[in-house]
Amino acid sequence: MEKVFSYLRDNEAKFVEQLLQYVRFPSVSAQPQHSGDMKNCAEWLRDHCRAIGLEAELHATAGHPILVARTRRRKGRKHFLVYGHYDVQPPEPFELWKTPPFEPRIEGRSMFGRGASDNKGQNLAHLKAVEAYFKTKTELPVDLTFVIEGEEEVGSSHLAEFLRAHRDELKCDAIVISDTGMPSKKLPALTYALRGIMALEIKLTGPARDLHSGIFGGSVENPAMALCRLLAQIHDKNGRIAIPGLYDDVAPLSKFERAQFVKLPFTPEQYRKLLGVPALFGEKGFTHHEQRSARPTFEINGLTSGYQGAGSKTIVPSWASAKITMRLVPNQKPARLQKLVQAHLKKLCPPTVKLEIKSGHGGDPYIVSPTSQVALAAMRALKAGFGAEPIAMREGGSIPIVNDFKRILGADTLLLGLALPDDNAHSPNEKFDLDNFAGGMRMAAQLWQELAAA
Amino acid sequence: MEKVFSYLRDNEAKFVEQLLQYVRFPSVSAQPQHSGDMKNCAEWLRDHCRAIGLEAELHATAGHPILVARTRRRKGRKHFLVYGHYDVQPPEPFELWKTPPFEPRIEGRSMFGRGASDNKGQNLAHLKAVEAYFKTKTELPVDLTFVIEGEEEVGSSHLAEFLRAHRDELKCDAIVISDTGMPSKKLPALTYALRGIMALEIKLTGPARDLHSGIFGGSVENPAMALCRLLAQIHDKNGRIAIPGLYDDVAPLSKFERAQFVKLPFTPEQYRKLLGVPALFGEKGFTHHEQRSARPTFEINGLTSGYQGAGSKTIVPSWASAKITMRLVPNQKPARLQKLVQAHLKKLCPPTVKLEIKSGHGGDPYIVSPTSQVALAAMRALKAGFGAEPIAMREGGSIPIVNDFKRILGADTLLLGLALPDDNAHSPNEKFDLDNFAGGMRMAAQLWQELAAA
Secondary structure, three states: OHHHHHHHHHOHHHHHHHHHHHHHOOOEOOOHHHHHHHHHHHHHHHHHHHHHOOEEEEEOOOOOOEEEEEOOOOOOOOEEEEEEEOOEOOOOOHHHOOOOOOOOEEEOOEEEOOOHHHHHHHHHHHHHHHHHHHHOOOOOOOEEEEEEEOOHHHOOOOHHHHHHHOHHHHOOOEEEEOOOEOOEOOEOEEEEEEOEEEEEEEEEEOOOOOEEOOOOOOOOOOHHHHHHHHHHOOEOOOOOEOOOOOOOOOOOOOHHHHHHHHOOOOOHHHHHHHHOOOOOOOOOOOOHHHHHHOOOEEEEEEEEEEOOOOOOOOEEOOEEEEEEEEEEOOOOOHHHHHHHHHHHHHHHOOOOOEEEEEEEEEEOOEEOOOOOHHHHHHHHHHHHHHOOOOEEEEEOOOOHHHHHHHHHHOOOEEEOOOEOOOOOOOOOOOEEEHHHHHHHHHHHHHHHHHHHHO | OHHHHHHHHHOHHHHHHHHHHHHHOOOEOOOHHHHHHHHHHHHHHHHHHHHHOOEEEEEOOOOOOEEEEEOOOOOOOOEEEEEEEOOEOOOOOHHHOOOOOOOOEEEOOEEEOOOHHHHHHHHHHHHHHHHHHHHOOOOOOOEEEEEEEOOHHHOOOOHHHHHHHOHHHHOOOEEEEOOOEOOEOOEOEEEEEEOEEEEEEEEEEOOOOOEEOOOOOOOOOOHHHHHHHHHHOOEOOOOOEOOOOOOOOOOOOOHHHHHHHHOOOOOHHHHHHHHOOOOOOOOOOOOHHHHHHOOOEEEEEEEEEEOOOOOOOOEEOOEEEEEEEEEEOOOOOHHHHHHHHHHHHHHHOOOOOEEEEEEEEEEOOEEOOOOOHHHHHHHHHHHHHHOOOOEEEEEOOOOHHHHHHHHHHOOOEEEOOOEOOOOOOOOOOOEEEHHHHHHHHHHHHHHHHHHHHO
């Protein structure tokens, strides 16, 4: 492996130059005026993969093409799928960028440009690792297929369809994705769990129309007040969701997991400052890191009722509504929770208003054991790549494609993110850390050794 | 008085014709394109007053002119001020009118047209009563000043200034206003009390910006939820406002008053159907009529937080706000209540969010004893005018000018409304009942006899 690592080290300047080229494509999947740029970027990537020595094709979809690049399949070798995306978020607002988003520049050890971190730098690191094997004629101990799509930032609309159509050739031992983050340069991380999601909308209707609050107020339930009373009963005084049965399926945190959480940066006070709140708040008995990634939530995303303009309007509003999303943790299921929540809300609703509940989208939580053989192999690769003890961490958000991979290909995903918390993904002045680029290439190279042996 | 009543009876057809003329003016004070119509209407009214035999002048204001018409002042006579307004609400939406709003028509005993009931028919009834005295050479036992303004529907912006400037000549024993309603044709009413009002706006701010509900949710207070919990504590389980000291100044209802309430139409079930609610709700121990006119309220007029568009947005919103108006009853004072409420909200507010309270407008509640000499005199006039036993009632809304009259002229107001609940004031197809027009003229004629003797 020394040859592989030497090759990566010796060619770093060239790789950085290639990443600059890659970032220069304004591959904004959401904006129709960039469809030509999308095509150019996909073709550049295909040609780049071919130059590395991979078999590479673009698969047309009803949207943007999906790049598939593979090593030759060999009998008896494990097969892994590396996922990434070449599309980027819209760069607006332009005026907040210090330099133009698609004219990437290097400042110290940062490359600034839209898509540098999310996700071009990260997927290029994986390609460069394979290039190192090929160019140094080092035997790659596993077979690999790269699936780099162009619609991640617009909901991966055609990925599931593609996976289903190519299920057999994509069958693999695991999926590897570098599209998440690590807490700091000194703390590389395997993300082994994600929260799921369940959306609903609650509407309470009282009077048939807005009523004059002078003429009628006092003799009729105010739906906005009824909504407040309803929602105020959702949590108990310890910040726990007071819906019967809700925690039944929550897998408890192991000692190992809680010990990992302790290693995360951000003291409560630092974290409080980051959020800009007067005081933190969450479920008793759990640290803020546990609360935000390993515990279920019931979150009001929006409230709407009555008059919201300037000044005042003296009405009893006819209705009030709340948009809600819940975050689910392993092993909660959106369908079961939707039933529990709806039954509970119906029970709480007073007879003075009519309750309507609209079910929204749902997504399963995700977990791969942080002490499984593949997880431990990934941790060893992280350590080799970054020269620091990695942690296994949970993330509080959801990555729907991870569930698609599991459902369609039946394989687990290893999330080995290379982004830093200050990379400004989706924001102006996005950057990618070049130490993480280098560390990511080393990690990616070592990963196949570790996974082959795991 | 027989001559007066005969005159009113014999000339009813002519008076109806005059009301049609009056209603034909599109005197919409809110709409600049009608400023010419406003002037024409005011001049017509002035000329009409002069034709009756009153001294009449238009007083220019920074807005629309105020008509002042008076009988000659005599020494030793009581002096009463009759207030009305010649401006009307905007007629929109036109498409909901069966016939054009300013082409009044008669159908059965109803005159349809914008302003027929609010307030042209009502102030014309008072003018016709005086005409009857003059034309029949019957001695008017009191002196009268009519103040008929053109800005009632836009907040009476220049009335207080006018009252202050003419305080001495307007000094009077009482003000008479026919601009409210009676429960039914068979139930004429003296409105002896109004609720006051106090507005405030509450804003709770948590995180410095909207937060990703996946990444941060669970470890930070959701300001929308905090607002719900705060507001849910405002009432106790009996529907009473749970703010310490809030009821201290509430004058209890007398036996006489509660007996009056019982005479009002609308059973709870009829009332429930009118509002279109699944069940009624209000403070325990009071009837729905008492709740809506004689008890204080704390009403949410609007709720705003986070995302309110289509679909969902997975955020912990940075802030949440509620627009509130409270209705006050005699003898509550807005300034004291504002303090009580703010102190209570501050006490309830958790340390996890920042509370901001914006004080809005306030208006005193109003009451004139329903068993005072003037009130009893007014009740006798109502009985004479409508041939039915009247009631003394409270109204739940507020009429700010009544407080202006009290504050500036030091006089009480008798509210002797001629509108019926189905007159559609402020709505399409406004109408005025011609029996109430006739009854109102008789009542207005008898009123001066009763008040002179009271």
